[in-house]
Amino acid sequence: MKIGLEHVDDLARGAAILGTGGGGDPYIGSLMLRQAIEDGLTVELVDVDTLGDDDFAVPFAMMGAPTVIVEKIPNGDEMVAALRTTERYVGTAAKAVLCAEIGGLNALLPLVLAARCGLPVVDGDGMGRAFPQLQMITYNIFGVPASPMVMADEYSNTVLIESAAALEVERLGRSMVVAMGGSTNICLYPMRGRDARRSMVRGTLTLALGLGRAVREARRGGGDAIDGLLGYLRSTPYYQHCCVLFEGKAVDLLRETKSGWAMGRLVVEGVGGHAGRRCTVQFQNEHLVAHEGDRVLAIVPDLIAILDAATAEPITTEGLKYGQRVVVVGISAAPIMRSPEALAVFGPAAFGLPDPFVPLEQIHGTAVTRGT
Amino acid sequence: MGEVLRIGVDVGGTNTDAVLLRGREVLALHKSPTTADVGSGIVSAIDEVLRRGGVAPGAIAVVMIGTTHFTNAFVEARHLCRVGVLRLGAPATLAIRPLVDWPRLLKDAVYGHGVVGAGGFNYDGRPITPLDPAEIRRVAREFRERGIEAVAISSVFAPVNAGQEEEAARLVQEELPGVRVAVSSQIGRIGLIERENAAVMNAALLPMAERVVESFRRALGDLGVRAPFYVSQNDGTLLDPDTVARYPVLTFASGPTNSMRGAAFLSGLRDALVMDIGGTTTDVGALVNGFPRESAVAVDIGGVRTNFRMPDLLSIGLGGGSLVVVEDGRVRVGPRSVGYRITSEALVFGGTQLTATDVAVAAGYADIGDRDRVAGLDRRLVAAAVDEIHRLAEDALDRMKTNATDVPLVLVGGGSVLIDRDLKGASRVEIPASAGVANAIGAAIAQVSGAVDRVYSYDARGRDATLAEARDEAVRNAVAAGAAPASVGVTEVEELPLAYLPGGAVRVRVKAVGDLVLGSAA
Numbered sequence: 059m060k061i062g063l064e065h066v067d068d069l070a071r072g073a074a075i076l077g078t079g080g081g082g083d084p085y086i087g088s089l090m091l092r093q094a095i096e097d098g099l100t101v102e103l104v105d106v107d108t109l110g111d112d113d114f115a116v117p118f119a120m121m122g123a124p125t126v127i128v129e130k131i132p133n134g135d136e137m138v139a140a141l142r143t144t145e146r147y148v149g150t151a152a153k154a155v156l157c158a159e160i161g162g163l164n165a166l167l168p169l170v171l172a173a174r175c176g177l178p179v180v181d182g183d184g185m186g187r188a189f190p191q192l193q194m195i196t197y198n199i200f201g202v203p204a205s206p207m208v209m210a211d212e213y214s215n216t217v218l219i220e221s222a223a224a225l226e227v228e229r230l231g232r233s234m235v236v237a238m239g240g241s242t243n244i245c246l247y248p249m250r251g252r253d254a255r256r257s258m259v260r261g262t263l264t265l266a267l268g269l270g271r272a273v274r275e276a277r278r279g280g281g282d283a284i285d286g287l288l289g290y291l292r293s294t295p296y297y298q299h300c301c302v303l304f305e306g307k308a309v310d311l312l313r314e315t316k317s318g319w320a321m322g323r324l325v326v327e328g329v330g331g332h333a334g335r336r337c338t339v340q341f342q343n344e345h346l347v348a349h350e351g352d353r354v355l356a357i358v359p360d361l362i363a364i365l366d367a368a369t370a371e372p373i374t375t376e377g378l379k380y381g382q383r384v385v386v387v388g389i390s391a392a393p394i395m396r397s398p399e400a401l402a403v404f405g406p407a408a409f410g411l412p413d414p415f416v417p418l419e420q421i422h423g424t425a426v427t428r429g430t
Numbered sequence: 431m432g433e434v435l436r437i438g439v440d441v442g443g444t445n446t447d448a449v450l451l452r453g454r455e456v457l458a459l460h461k462s463p464t465t466a467d468v469g470s471g472i473v474s475a476i477d478e479v480l481r482r483g484g485v486a487p488g489a490i491a492v493v494m495i496g497t498t499h500f501t502n503a504f505v506e507a508r509h510l511c512r513v514g515v516l517r518l519g520a521p522a523t524l525a526i527r528p529l530v531d532w533p534r535l536l537k538d539a540v541y542g543h544g545v546v547g548a549g550g551f552n553y554d555g556r557p558i559t560p561l562d563p564a565e566i567r568r569v570a571r572e573f574r575e576r577g578i579e580a581v582a583i584s585s586v587f588a589p590v591n592a593g594q595e596e597e598a599a600r601l602v603q604e605e606l607p608g609v610r611v612a613v614s615s616q617i618g619r620i621g622l623i624e625r626e627n628a629a630v631m632n633a634a635l636l637p638m639a640e641r642v643v644e645s646f647r648r649a650l651g652d653l654g655v656r657a658p659f660y661v662s663q664n665d666g667t668l669l670d671p672d673t674v675a676r677y678p679v680l681t682f683a684s685g686p687t688n689s690m691r692g693a694a695f696l697s698g699l700r701d702a703l704v705m706d707i708g709g710t711t712t713d714v715g716a717l718v719n720g721f722p723r724e725s726a727v728a729v730d731i732g733g734v735r736t737n738f739r740m741p742d743l744l745s746i747g748l749g750g751g752s753l754v755v756v757e758d759g760r761v762r763v764g765p766r767s768v769g770y771r772i773t774s775e776a777l778v779f780g781g782t783q784l785t786a787t788d789v790a791v792a793a794g795y796a797d798i799g800d801r802d803r804v805a806g807l808d809r810r811l812v813a814a815a816v817d818e819i820h821r822l823a824e825d826a827l828d829r830m831k832t833n834a835t836d837v838p839l840v841l842v843g844g845g846s847v848l849i850d851r852d853l854k855g856a857s858r859v860e861i862p863a864s865a866g867v868a869n870a871i872g873a874a875i876a877q878v879s880g881a882v883d884r885v886y887s888y889d890a891r892g893r894d895a896t897l898a899e900a901r902d903e904a905v906r907n908a909v910a911a912g913a914a915p916a917s918v919g920v921t922e923v924e925e926l927p928l929a930y931l932p933g934g935a936v937r938v939r940v941k942a943v944g945d946l947v948l949g950s951a952a
Contacts (some may be wrong), residue, residue, distance in 0.1 A: 075845075085735075086526070086623070086624075087532055088531075088622065089526045089530050090525045090526055092530055092531060093525060093527060093530050094525075098738065123553075124839070125553070125620060126553050128620065128622060128623070129553070129587050129620060129622045130519070130522045130550070130552065130553075130558070130584050130587070130622075131519075131522060131523040131525060131526050131586075131622060131623075132523075133520070133521050133522055133523065133525050134525040135521070135524075135525035136522060156642075168523065211556065212521050212522035213521060217741075221854045239552040239553065239554075239556070240552070240553050240554075241557075293605050307828070309834060340528055377727070379832075380831065380832050381828055381830065381831055381832075382828040382829070382831055383829070416597070425928045
């Protein structure tokens, strides 16, 4: 499938919803993609099954502070430099670009890189949502090494990190981000087609695009945007289990910054069918768990999105404010993200949560397939 | 404020309101439709309040004008000039060129030429690239060849260090004597694209801003008013005419700001919510220490994303002209409205549409038009609609609060007659006299400000000494802008530590505000 200008805003909106409160504002990414398409570059989306077993494919993302990315915008060449350095080190030319993180800004950037190199982008990613650290990815779960990780700045200065441990790559990479001015362009988890096929959360770029389109069409048709969003998710292979966990008003917000993470919790007071009840959503950059009293309503890696009740516009953890009318939506994560191995890396315990993982559809039964 | 005579004028899209004040006393007020030629509308409005107040033009000490003229001109793409955009940031930022997501109509009207040149800073103040004066001179000549009338200059992290933008502006003006220049650091904040957009908007309005300021000056001169005049800006303080001519975008949100400042003045409250109910919409904002709370998010103007400081407002579709309908057995009020046609279409004015105003009259608490025309309305429908009006107001009020504590509410605007009872969430509701012209009063009482916005090193002199120095400088700037020294107070101090930087670098923003010094009238 060819991505055109008409897809850019839908993809950005869908990616923001899958960002589950984090992932960075896709705005800068959508402008970069718009420019690449206007300049006549082609963005081709392909299925992972079109890759040959030995075809070399490289994921791309940006790492760093959102405040820096909105000022020091990339030039595009440094993205290519990160890829070229990876190819040179591995000794193989890339046949495709992969997406690491479908939630937020990083959903759009691989498309920009691929367009500039004349390569296709594989439809899928390694998270099915957004996560705060680069070892929290299905590529890692399936044993694809994080390194070599190549980081590039606006001068196309590159740094290559090689380590057997994904956590070490994350730790060393974080300190290099500072030296590179607060944000950097990275290629990591380079892999072969056969590994991409077994480790990828498939089809998520198409899903994000469809999700953004469903919300836009529901709004334009004057329908309920939240219903439009849920209706679309139910037609998809992974996100088919979904429901409104809670609807109400943001009444209390606690935030703190701990070692660079935006931690906190939001209390929502119910309205309508939820009147007289309260829901708490705990977050660390992304939303981690929603509770009503002691009862878990949804928990990571299942997705928890907080949306504006009227427009279904996703609200980020920085954008939360007292008084907002919100709908908290729970969405099932892809099956490959719910295995014991996956839960060990990005399940509740990895974020220090005491509650065990319980799949959304087990908590809510048939509610997840029929409406709210 | 003394016993001097002052005039406030608010030129809105629909109405031009004028008030004449002596000290805190409202001597006269007047509301008239806005004219296509703004100058003549102001003349007739001022003429009318002078006549009603029995005051000679020469006795006026100062005239304050609030206007949405520049906002409307931009949104409608009228009278804009062609802009050359110079961004300093290469090799960074090349993946997004200037104006890439502007709506076609505005881009066609404004865009002349755009170049991303060497320059820009990192978040910690380290330059990305030094300026290249030869390149800037070359770009300036390209601008001239394309007949560009105004230049917008932006640079990466200009809010951290504006030095390159200022130097580039100097070079461009040297190469193109007389060219108009707008720099982004004077207008917006962090967020390169949004700040650059604001600078381009400003540049595009410059020739028109000069003409409008000149027409204000002439209009007042023709009236025989020899007093100085000022124009109100987004934060509720004043700009002198020369500054407006250089930074017209700073007036973009002055309408709602003036209305909130007027509400603060009329009610005597410094911390409160303000609800301005008009014919079609209701704006709710928050007063903090007498000034509107600012919005933290990006604002779209005519489809262009910007980030200048605007009041944090919630607009809902409730007003005096809101249509009352029954849908699925439920009574709804708004968002559709008869708007300015209320005086012919509402039932109480002999029309056929049931509006919120009709309901308030039928319920017996408003006295507008002919009450006999609504006497036959179904009592239950009227009661349900009145409930719905108050529910919408309560809901809006609740959304603008920052916590669950009840706060005082000031109601202003022509539609304030719709509210008849205490509102949930408000500790009390005040409807001041002259609430209908709060915006013109807000303009009339505006003060002047001075600001400092710079990156300091706390390690060098310590936090306390540095903050004291920044406060002193902000106060001095306010005095230089025309404030009476004894009246100046610091209204805002914001510290933004820049992470990972040795030397304890902190961006400090301080704003000081005081009363304008006025000579006694001749």
